[in-house]
Amino acid sequence: MNKKELVAVIIIVALSLIFYFGIKQPIVFSSTVSYIITALIGLVLLYIFIRTVGGKIFGRRTVFLFVGIAVVLPFFMTIKQPIKSSPEVKSLYDAVLALKPDSKVLVSFDYDPPSAPELQPMAESFFMLCFERDLKLIIMGLWPQGPQQAEMALQRAFLEPDIAAKNLKYGVDYVNLGFQTGNEFVIQRMGSSFKSMFQTDYYGTPYDDIPLIRNVTNFSNIDFVFNLSAGYPGTVEWVQVAVDRYGVKLGAGNTAVQAPQMYPYLRAGQLVGLLGGLNGAAEFEKATNIIGKGTKFMVSQSFAHVIVIAFIIIGNAAYFLGEKRREENKPNQTGMNNQPGAN
Amino acid sequence: MKKQVPLTITFIVGVVLILSVFFPPVETWGEDFSLFFDIIAVFAFFLGGGNLIRVHTERIAKKKKDWGFSIITILGFLIMLAAGLFKLWNPGDISADVAATGSLFQLLYDWMFNPLGATMYSLLAFYVASASYRAFRAKNRDATILLIAAFIILLGRTPLGMYATGWIPESFSVLQIPNLAIWVMTSPNLAGQRAIMIGIALGVVAMSLRLILGVERTYLGMDID
Amino acid sequence: MEVFGLWLAAFFTLGIISFLYKDNPWYKFSEAVFIGISAGYWFVVSFWDNLYAKFYLGVTANDDYMLFVGAVLGAMMILRLAPNIGWISRWPLAFVVGAISGFYLMNYFSSNVMKQVQNSVIPLFSADYGQSMFTESFGTIAGKIVIAAGTFTGLIYFFFSKEHKGAFGGAAKVGIWVIMITFGASFGYTVMSRMSLLIGRMDFLFGQWLGMIK
């Protein structure tokens, strides 16, 4: 630990103490201050553009610092955001609305905390919508941490006054079956019997002692399935097994990185609705008119998108104006231009 | 003995599973075989865990660079094992749920495992930005198409896209960036995904057949003898 | 206790972020803790879920003695450490590879080939079978043509048996362009999800920990 590192650590610890104890109520910038800061960020981007084209390529650390600042500042800003609702989000909302009260909805939590920022807002607004429509929720998870995320989403939903007023009872209005390993084979066996996969629920009560699921044998007693997925096992497996084999009606919420892969299933009718990334969460919150984390994060999200777009433009502008001329002969060609060579 | 038995095992198990799909009475064999894999994987964990401890104890013994951190890795591994396997500091007894609230296992998960994993995952945002600035160049036609498509999607998913192209008349509404982004998602992206999916599936079919027929046996560590 | 946990989580979060500046002891400490804890975590999850729940309960609760096959194969895997009969570990490996090849072959084939080809068979100029022509918007019809042509040329790009020359080469070029658009689209979506992750961590640091966000 040389001296410079020691000094840096001391500064960070001091700052955290000051912020932690010093600042009691949250900081909020007025809209004028917000627009000034936005203009400032734009100016810095312009500066980077000019210097890069001039030949000075900024180091990775400057880029990292700039991204950090540009993502944190919008937390404190007040900027109105028009959110456009895409067809796949509307179709999921309509599918839930079409369900009669007391229909049984199976919700599978197939993600872990690192993907929570995108999928947790979806879970919360989906629970709120279902409880408002008096639907019965059966919760499960194919990832070990899934059921814990479901518990957090349930607590958040119960904070809503009109849902708390319904004083929903565990085991009658909603149940959490917990995690089961085995990936897509769990879904396969649930096709013949839920009980074989979930002898007890998340708290250890046997399957048959829970009134809500006593006469639920398999998918034919379930009216709708909603799957929150961040990878494998996830929506692909639910489509391949639950939809293709047992014909369930399936809606899905996916991390943005996975969403593009789900469009073939959406078009083939195997998925009735799809929420893609934070944007999908915000659109769903708009459809169910709940202001949750999805909408709040959208401001930072937009700033982040603009920055990435700007960096691509700056990088390529510098490349075409500067580097291309200098490195005409560089051998390193990317694998993409597979020029057909003679064999 | 060494070479023929593994190959026959692979062949028999492979063929049985392929045909089991067509005969309802044996339809569930695929599920049962997967159970065997999960159990085998647990035993293999002993090898992995054992190797982890051996590598780090060796680093400590030989005082290699950063050996101090190896102690921490081993301590972390052992504490997690103690909290998980023997449920030490767990409010319930041995039969309680391993991640019962308040148990050390759950605390280690919430206070260390979760923030470390989530932060490591979030580093990607910094890397994507720096890669956009330094690595993603439109060096050739293919790269240019890739970046233009990325542009349309990124712009289409932010309000900026709406401001920029709101003025395009309704009749050509598909050219407004948000609609264009949706069109790119539902048409060319769909075609590309489908071509890749079909390609991969046929690649898997050919690869699986090579493995089952024993044409491909490198995984057994024996070259074509 | 809760406050201590919050500070510990913040300590490790900042420790990992410090790697962006440079590989430093704070990062190495966080990395070491993470490797140890994560290896232990997955070992415990696998032990309780597979060995205990599936094997032990499987045998004792519903007398599924076939599970012993898995245990025997697993034990053979461990024998790799034994000097002379190390080669026995190839048997469980052969079983695993055989089972996976057999299962994946059918699963991938029916879901990725059969289903996708079935959905590609669509009339180009009308909504669906039996509807009148040219009722849909220009965008949808153009989309359908792109889907049919894109899938077709995409497959041509992956063709191995013919050199990419002449008309065939041209079709392959269109195919790789469509595939590049697909990569561009998922690149865009991936950037979005990475940014949301960072926003989630920053919300933890500035919101939950320092309480500076409304």
Add this chain to the structure above:
Amino acid sequence: MDCTGKSQKYTYIAILTLFLSLLLIISSANAVNSEVLVEDTTSAFIPNAPTYVTATDYKYDRGESAIVKWQLSSDDNSTGKITGYEIFRSEADADNFVSIGVVLPGENSFRDKSTENGVSYIYGVVTLYNGRTSQMVLSEPITPGTEIVNWNLLNLFIIGLLIAGSVIFFITHAKRGKKLFIRKIAGLEAIDEAIGRATEMGRPILFIPGINDMDDVQTIAGITLLGRVAKVVADYDIKINMPVARSIVMTVGRETIKEAYVSAGRPDAYSDDMVHYITDEQFGYVAAVDGIMVREKPATCFYLGAFFAESLILAETGNSVGAIQIAGTAMPAQLPFFVAACDYTLIGEELFAASAYLSNEPKQLGSLKGQDVGKFMAMMAIALGVFGATIAEAWGGSFFIWLDEFMHRLFTITN
């Protein structure tokens, strides 16, 4: 390595005719047993209850499902007087009817998927109108049985047989010494060049087989390619470093590299430490590998297998230490990053074709040709199907309607 054009053309024509003739047989088989329920629609005695309730064992299953059919109740018309039908089930001897499903008006069948093999059941159907139910009409008792062969999957079996058959055909065809032509794959040509660079610079090679276990076909493809790379590594005694995230992959990796050193005649140069287990946790593994890259500065990095979010961190860090990077994966979400940041990328299927391509053995190349036959069939099906559907829409020729209908049915999986 050029195959005489004529014999290749014959093989395709042969496969095409075989393909079409088999299709004709299937279509005739399907046309025969599609039961056309011809019923005389006498007016129902009970004005609003459904009539003719029949239950049949669902064909080709493990006896776990049965089909209940009924004739729509006379009130089920546009006036919307009824709100649906409810289906009940009870075991033949006991009389405890339990509701197992509700369907909308206009539907006349329901598939009960929770029957037990060998138990006989009686089904009853009633019409529902706003809460009140009509009189229940019962079906004859039936016992769902297990069928040995699932004939519904006949088309899947035929097409699977054709593709697997062509793979086996080309492998045996190749065994008889026939030369097989395979187009150049840029990424694979670069492997020797990339390893050569490591020898020149005297810096190690980093091999990452993805983060999935041996139960993923991509990992197996990665390990197979490790076999090819390890052969060259053993010959030129280049330092290889292979950090892994799975225990089984560790044992297999060691087995593969040891075999390469043994066949290169230098068993002593091999040491188990070339392949070392880090952790199963995705990001713990990436953190460690990043550390290795920054500290050891490898000349060449191979990323061949299943990758998830960590693909970009590996590629970007590899970029920053100036290594040549060759990537290959079948994970669509990660391909953009490898394509954008690495020097060469094997896209999806090319990863699986790589081991066969590099081995240059006729048997392996044969399976690639088999893959191409599968693609050829998929392309034909899409082309003919879309052509048939579009023309059927435009002019409605009966042949085109049959072609469209047929292509749909050929690739549909009913279960």
